[in-house]
Amino acid sequence: MPSRRRALLKVIILGDSGYVNKKFSNQYKATIGADFLTKEVQFEDRLFTLQIWDTAGQERFQSLGVAFYRGADCCVLVYDVNVMKSFDNLNNWREEFLIQASPSDPENFPFVVIGNKIDVDGGNSRVVSEKKARAWCASKGNIPYFETSAKEGTNVEDAFQVIAKNALKSGEEEEIYLPDTVDVASSSQQRSTGCEC
Amino acid sequence: MEETALYPPIEPSNFDLIVIGTGLPESIIASAASAAGKTVLHLDPNPFYGSHFASLPLNDLVSFLQSQSQSQSQSQFESQPSQTSDDYASTPLVTRPLYSALEFNSYSSDPIDSSRKFNLDMAGPRVFLCSDSMINLILKTEINQYMEFKSVDACFLSDAEGKLENVPDSRSAIFKNRSLSLPEKNQLMKFFKLVQGHFGSESEEDKISEQDLESPFVEFLTKMGLSQKLKSIILYTIVLADYDQGNLKVCKDVIDTKSGINRLALYHSSIGRFSNANGAIIYPIYGQGELPQAFCRRAAVKGCIYVLRMPIVAVLMDKDGGAYKGVKLGSGQELFSSQLILAPHLTIPSTLAPAEQVTTCHDVRLSDTKEKVARGICIAKNSVNPEVANCLVFFPPRSLYPEQITSVRVLQLSGNVAVCPSGMFVTYLSAICDTAVEGKKLLSAAMDALFCMPISGNSGNSETDNLCELTEGKPCLLWSTLYIQELTTFQGAFHSINYTPMPDEHLHYNNLLDATEKLFQEIYPNEDFFPTISVSDDLQDDGGSEQDP
Numbered sequence: 108m109p110s111r112r113r114a115l116l117k118v119i120i121l122g123d124s125g126y127v128n129k130k131f132s133n134q135y136k137a138t139i140g141a142d143f144l145t146k147e148v149q150f151e152d153r154l155f156t157l158q159i160w161d162t163a164g165q166e167r168f169q170s171l172g173v174a175f176y177r178g179a180d181c182c183v184l185v186y187d188v189n190v191m192k193s194f195d196n197l198n199n200w201r202e203e204f205l206i207q208a209s210p211s212d213p214e215n216f217p218f219v220v221i222g223n224k225i226d227v228d229g230g231n232s233r234v235v236s237e238k239k240a241r242a243w244c245a246s247k248g249n250i251p252y253f254e255t256s257a258k259e260g261t262n263v264e265d266a267f268q269v270i271a272k273n274a275l276k277s278g279e280e281e282e283i284y285l286p287d288t289v290d291v292a293s294s295s296q297q298r299s300t301g302c303e304c
Numbered sequence: 305m306e307e308t309a310l311y312p313p314i315e316p317s318n319f320d321l322i323v324i325g326t327g328l329p330e331s332i333i334a335s336a337a338s339a340a341g342k343t344v345l346h347l348d349p350n351p352f353y354g355s356h357f358a359s360l361p362l363n364d365l366v367s368f369l370q371s372q373s374q375s376q377s378q379s380q381f382e383s384q385p386s387q388t389s390d391d392y393a394s395t396p397l398v399t400r401p402l403y404s405a406l407e408f409n410s411y412s413s414d415p416i417d418s419s420r421k422f423n424l425d426m427a428g429p430r431v432f433l434c435s436d437s438m439i440n441l442i443l444k445t446e447i448n449q450y451m452e453f454k455s456v457d458a459c460f461l462s463d464a465e466g467k468l469e470n471v472p473d474s475r476s477a478i479f480k481n482r483s484l485s486l487p488e489k490n491q492l493m494k495f496f497k498l499v500q501g502h503f504g505s506e507s508e509e510d511k512i513s514e515q516d517l518e519s520p521f522v523e524f525l526t527k528m529g530l531s532q533k534l535k536s537i538i539l540y541t542i543v544l545a546d547y548d549q550g551n552l553k554v555c556k557d558v559i560d561t562k563s564g565i566n567r568l569a570l571y572h573s574s575i576g577r578f579s580n581a582n583g584a585i586i587y588p589i590y591g592q593g594e595l596p597q598a599f600c601r602r603a604a605v606k607g608c609i610y611v612l613r614m615p616i617v618a619v620l621m622d623k624d625g626g627a628y629k630g631v632k633l634g635s636g637q638e639l640f641s642s643q644l645i646l647a648p649h650l651t652i653p654s655t656l657a658p659a660e661q662v663t664t665c666h667d668v669r670l671s672d673t674k675e676k677v678a679r680g681i682c683i684a685k686n687s688v689n690p691e692v693a694n695c696l697v698f699f700p701p702r703s704l705y706p707e708q709i710t711s712v713r714v715l716q717l718s719g720n721v722a723v724c725p726s727g728m729f730v731t732y733l734s735a736i737c738d739t740a741v742e743g744k745k746l747l748s749a750a751m752d753a754l755f756c757m758p759i760s761g762n763s764g765n766s767e768t769d770n771l772c773e774l775t776e777g778k779p780c781l782l783w784s785t786l787y788i789q790e791l792t793t794f795q796g797a798f799h800s801i802n803y804t805p806m807p808d809e810h811l812h813y814n815n816l817l818d819a820t821e822k823l824f825q826e827i828y829p830n831e832d833f834f835p836t837i838s839v840s841d842d843l844q845d846d847g848g849s850e851q852d853p
Binding site (some may be wrong): 163 | 420434439579580589590597598607609611614
């Protein structure tokens with residue numbers, strides 16, 4: 108399956124503890140207890156699987172390992188519009204990502220920024236304005252920006268579309284995956300069920 | 305240590321288990337304990353995961369080895385069991401050196417200049433057999449979704465000149481092999497069938513007799529009429545014997561027929577298990593250091609708390625009974641747990657040890673083994689065999705020089721497993737030995753057989769650098785290191801404190817995994833070592849169940 112990696116995009120979600128784990132990604136939890144969410148996205152007539160990695164709490168003491176960052180096709184930076192510090196830390200997370208993942212073209216690596224929890228307290232507790240967030244995104248090479256509410260998942264679909272599009276454009280690290288990665292999971296499945304998946 | 309000060313205090317302060325060090329055994333136990341519902345805190349003083357099982361950039365590997373090869377100055381913590389919180393005696397932890405005789409050779413600045421493009425295994429060479437117990441655990445715990453693997457394309461047997469011969473390890477490899485005679489091919493094919501019959505057949509006639517099963521494997525092979533060469537192939541490339549099986553005086557691990565054919569069967573069941581693995585052996589992209597990280601992530605998902613860059617300075621003991629209570633961190637915080645697991649380089653000085661020595665619950669492990677492992681890493685621009693990128697090379701006993709009593713095993717990897725920049729090759733070597741001198745002699749002989757050394761002092765001039773490649777037809781070394789690693793075992797230090805071992809001398813993880821599971825069962829006799837996940841769990845989206853603060 109030479110095109111496996113292309114169809115499967117690794118997306119990692121970074122941000123201050125508490126805003127990342129529970130809120131944004133929970134909306135797309137495919138299986139209970141999995142840290143590892145998948146989301147199908149249709150883009151230009153092809154179906155892609157976004158493999159969304161959350162930090163599993165390892166960000167709390169800045170203890171994410173390099174394996175978490177490796178081979179990411181897109182990095183989603185999430186902050187809470189009601190907490191200034193989470194916005195201030197976006198830059199640290201972005202830099203941490205670039206150091207750890209060391210993508211071959213850091214200038215053009217696809218990031219997406221999401222301002223989360225805009226619905227809390229009817230928007231009254233908001234401390235980071237959309238304008239401010241957009242200005243920061245513009246200054247970092249026009250990072251696409253979205254705002255979502257934890258409850259309703261507003262704009263999440265749009266965000267995923269952009270994530271897929273940008274991740275595909277970058278094609279990061281593709282050469283090492285092609286064409287002969289050993290697929291232990293599906294092979295073992297084949298063996299036990301005897302079905303071609 | 306400035307960084308630790310930035311961390312918020314760790315909460316809660318009581319755990320079922322505290323684990324120090326993120327080597328593979330520690331990570332597996334943290335993961336298994338978390339899966340069993342225990343509260344686990346997992347700490348590592350290093351800024352990276354994996355401890356002695358890590359894969360590191362070149363410069364980081366060098367500094368880690370250097371830092372672990374000398375006794376850490378204790379002056380910083382030279383205060384004795386004393387002044388701490390009220391009821392506990394604080395016993396400072398010291399670091400013991402587990403690497404020695406380090407040697408680094410740099411013939412070109414290219415590798416160091418791209419240091420970060422390397423992921424060098426500290427405990428290489430090491431691979432997976434597709435059907436081995438570690439791959440089964442990887443699949444069972446589903447951490448295969450965090451890792452990717454590539455095939456190791458070929459296995460070779462080498463002589464002292466570095467002439468490589470394909471190992472006929474399967475039926476199709478026997479068929480294709482050009483160095484075996486026709487009678488040898490028949491012998492080997494017959495033998496493989498015999499072993500297959502032993503495992504596959506119901507009939508007693510096809511079984512190998514009890515008497516044979518208990519005899520040394522080498523004798524059984526002789527009895528079956530296999531030539532010297534075929535015996536060597538089976539014993540050292542498939543069964544992976546360490547010591548010369550033909551010389552019982554020096555052989556410390558005589559392999560009996562029973563375990564010999566078990567390993568052969570494991571090897572053969574590994575071939576073809578995964579559709580796009582060429583042979584029996586695979587290797588993880590980005591290096592073996594991915595494995596402890598994957599187990600740690602699994603543990604984190606189950607609630608284990610992770611703190612890197614956090615030194616532990618002391619163990620807290622009960623003042624009266626001397627029982628283990630907790631640990632004191634570099635940040636000054638004191639944390640408590642029922643059980644403590646320590647990486648092998650940490651020790652509690654025995655003079656300061658409280659009275660209660662372990663005598664009851666642990667038997668085997670009171671002293672470390674005398675043998676050591678010599679390890680080497682070579683970086684070159686060309687492959688030891690132009691036709692393959694990733695391969696194993698075996699130097700059986702007596703192949704390098706007459707007094708060679710242990711095997712030298714070699715694993716070459718290319719940029720396609722992301723362990724080095726493309727256009728370079730990383731080669732790991734290892735051998736078990738009694739002394740550093742012997743170990744270095746073994747590895748140096750193997751390196752001489754496989755590589756040529758550039759003329760020194762010409763590192764700027766690529767034409768002279770490559771001269772040796774042209775004249776000798778061997779890849780030219782760009783950089784190399786040799787080091788001697790101590791072997792340690794699982795040990796109970798005191799009641800409730802256990803040490804994990806250093807990476808062992810093997811090419812695989814089987815022994816290490818068995819011992820890790822055993823330790824887990826000793827600590828938690830009533831828990832499953834990774835219970836099978838029931839698929840019938842609720843698959844519903846749980847997004848709605850979250851609570852807003």
